[in-house]
Amino acid sequence: MTLSPHTPSAPAADGSTGVPDRPFDTVLVANRGEIACRVIRSVRALGLxxxxxxxxxxxxxxxxxxxxxxxxxxxxxxxxxxxxIPAVVEACRRTGAGAVHPGYGFLSENAAFAEALDEAGIVFIGPSVHALGIMGDKIRSKNHVAGFQVPIVPGIAEPGLTDEALLAAADVVGFPLLIKPSAGGGGKGMHAVHHSEDLPEVLVTARRVAARAFGDDTLFLERLIERPRHIEVQVLADGHGNVIHLGERECSLQRRHQKVIEEAPSALLDAATRRRIGEAACSAARSVDYTGAGTVEFLVSDAAPDEFFFMEMNTRLQVEHPVTELVTGVDLVAWQIRIAAGEELSLRQEDIVLTGHAVEARVYAEDPEAGFLPSTGTVVALGEPAGEGIRVDSSLLNGGTVSSSYDPMLAKVIAWGADRRQALDRLDAALADTVVLGVDTNIEYLRLLVTDDDVRAGRLDTTMIERKLPDLTFRRVAGEDLALAAVLLVEAEPVVPGGSPWHRADGFRLGTPRPRAITLEVGSVTETVLLQGAEHGWIATIGETRVHLEVVGNGVILDGIRSPRSFAVDSDTVWLGDAGWSARVRRPSRRELLDAALARISREDGAADPLVRSPMPGTVVSVSVEDGATVQVGDVLLAVEAMKMEHQLTAAVSGVVRLSLKPGDLVRAQQVVASIDAPDPAPDQTASPAEQPTEGNAA
Structure with missing residues (x-):
C-alpha cells in the first residue's frame, strides 16, 4: 500500500461542495485507466x-x-x-474504504459484486441489486420496460434460448437481424446476420465470445434496423423518488458497435422528441426504482426521427459522460457519490438547460490501416491539448506502458463550443495537438471523421463508418519522413572515444566522404536512405527525392523551412508525429536483412509466406486445427485476443500445418505461430510396370 499527498476539498463542477452527514470518508475506485483518474478527481473535490x-x-x-x-x-x-470480487473487498477492508465507485466495465454492472459489498457493510456507488439484476440482463430488461410503455425493437428475448430455438425464431424476427449477448455491454459480442444460411456458424462464434467476455453465453435476436441512429439519455435518480434526465447524447458514429465519437445534444431531435425520449428514459429508471447515474439507450430511425426503441439501460457511468457534463454543467460523478451517501437531488427537471454543444473522441491504441489491430508498447513522447473549451480525460504518462491485458482506450479528447460547428472545429484542432508516440493510435482516423462532410452536416448513422472506411485516405510515410528517421538514428549512435577513423561508422574515407546507406523498414516495406554530411545538417537521398535536413533541439528544418514535427528514438525505432498523424520507422539488423533475403530466395516471386505470424501480442483463445492436419488457403488455424479484440489467423498456402500452441498461451507481435509445409507429391501414376508395386510373391 502506498501513500500519496492528499488534495484539499474543492467545489464540484455544478457548485455543490462536500457531502453532508456522509456515511463514508474514503472511496475506493475499482477500476483503472482514464476513468479511475476521472473518478478520483471528483472524489477528492468532495473532500473524500x-x-x-x-x-x-x-x-x-x-x-x-x-x-x-x-x-x-x-x-x-x-x-x-x-x-x-474478493480482492476488491479485501482492499476496502485494508484501507477502511466505506464506499466503492466501480467506474465502467469490469465489475460496474455485476450484481454479485454489489451483494458482496453490501454484506461487507460497504456502500456500492451505483443502483440496487434489484435494478442491476433486471437491467443487467438485456432479455429481462426489454421484457420489463415494455410493461411500462417504453417502446422496444421487435425480436425474441427469452432466457435460455438454444441455438435451435434461435434458428427457429429467426424467420419470424426477419433478416437482417442482430445477435446480442444478454449479459453484454459496449457492443461486445454483437453480430449482424443478413442471410439465414450464415446464422448457424455465427451463433457458434457469438456464444464463444459471450462466454469468454461475460461468463454467460445467453443470446437473443433483434430485428436489425438499418442506418439507425444511436441516441442515449442520461438520467439521475436519488433514493427519495426523484428522477430527472440531462438530455441526450448522439452516439451513432460507431465501428463494430463500439462508439468512436459522441456528442451532446443530438442534431437529429427536435424539442418535442427530446422531451418524449427523456420521459421514456425516466420511466425506464422508475420501473426498477433506480438510484444514481444511468443511461437509457435507444435506436432512432434516421428516416423517422420521432420513432425510438429501447435497446438497454446501462446501470453505470458511460464512457461518453463528459459531453453531458460540458453542456449541463453537472458533475455526474459527484452526484453519484452524493446520492450513494443518501443525499436528495437538489436539481429538478426545469433546472437542466443544455448550453452549447460538446463532442468527444476516443483515442485508442490501435492501427486503423491494419484492421484496427491493437497496439502495445511504451509511450516515448506525449503531448495533450489544452485551451478554451477543451477537456482531456486521460490515463497516459510519458514512459508509461500500454498493456495487451486491457481495453485499448488511452484517453478521451472533448471539446465544447457555442454551437456544433465550433465544437467540431475545436475538437479537430485539439486532436491535431495531441501527441502519443510509442504505440500506434487512431488519432489521424479521428480527424478524418471529424472533418468528414456528412459528419459536419449531421448526417449520421451507426453503419456510416463501415461504409466510409474503405475510402478514407491515410497519410503515407514520405521521403522526407524517412530522411528524418535516418538522421535521428545516426545522430543517436553512441560516440566511440578516441576519434580513430577505423572505429567510426560514418563512411569515413580519404577524399570525398562516402554516403552512408541506412536501410529502414516501414511495415513490410524496406527503403534505403543515403546520408551525406553537409555544412549544416545532412543531405538525404531516397530514390529520386533529395532533402536537406537539420535537427535543431526538438525541431526539424527541411530544405530551410522549419517543420512542426514531433519525434522520438527508441533503440532501433523512430517514432514520427505531425498534426495527429504518427508512424514508426525501424532500422532492421543485418541479421534480419540477411534472413529476409534468404527467405525470398527460397520461394518463388509472389508466392505466399508459409510462416503464419501473429500481427499483435496477445493470448491464444482457440485452436481450430491439429498439428499435422492438412489445410487449405483461408482455413482458420487459431485465434489470438488482445485488448478485448479477437483476431483469426488463417492459412495463406495449402499444405500440412505445424503448430504447438494451445488456448491460454501468450504470443508476441510477429511471433511465428504456425508453419505450413507443402503437401507430399502424389505417386507418379505413369511409372513403368517394373516400377509399380506388386502384390504377393513375384517369383
Missing part, C-alpha cells in the same frame, strides 16, 4: 480520500499515482485483479 487498486501490469499507472492510497490486488489478467 481516494483509494486506487492496481494489477501487476499497472504498478506505475497514472491512477495509482493520483490516488491518496493505492493497493495491489493481483496479476495482470483481469480475472486475477480487477474482476476479483
Amino acid at each position: 480520500r481516494s483509494v486506487a487498486v492496481y494489477s501487476d501490469a499497472d504498478a506505475g499507472a497514472r491512477h495509482v499515482l493520483e490516488a491518496d492510497l493505492a493497493v495491489r490486488i493481483g496479476g495482470a489478467a483481469p480475472a486475477e485483479s480487477y474482476l476479483s
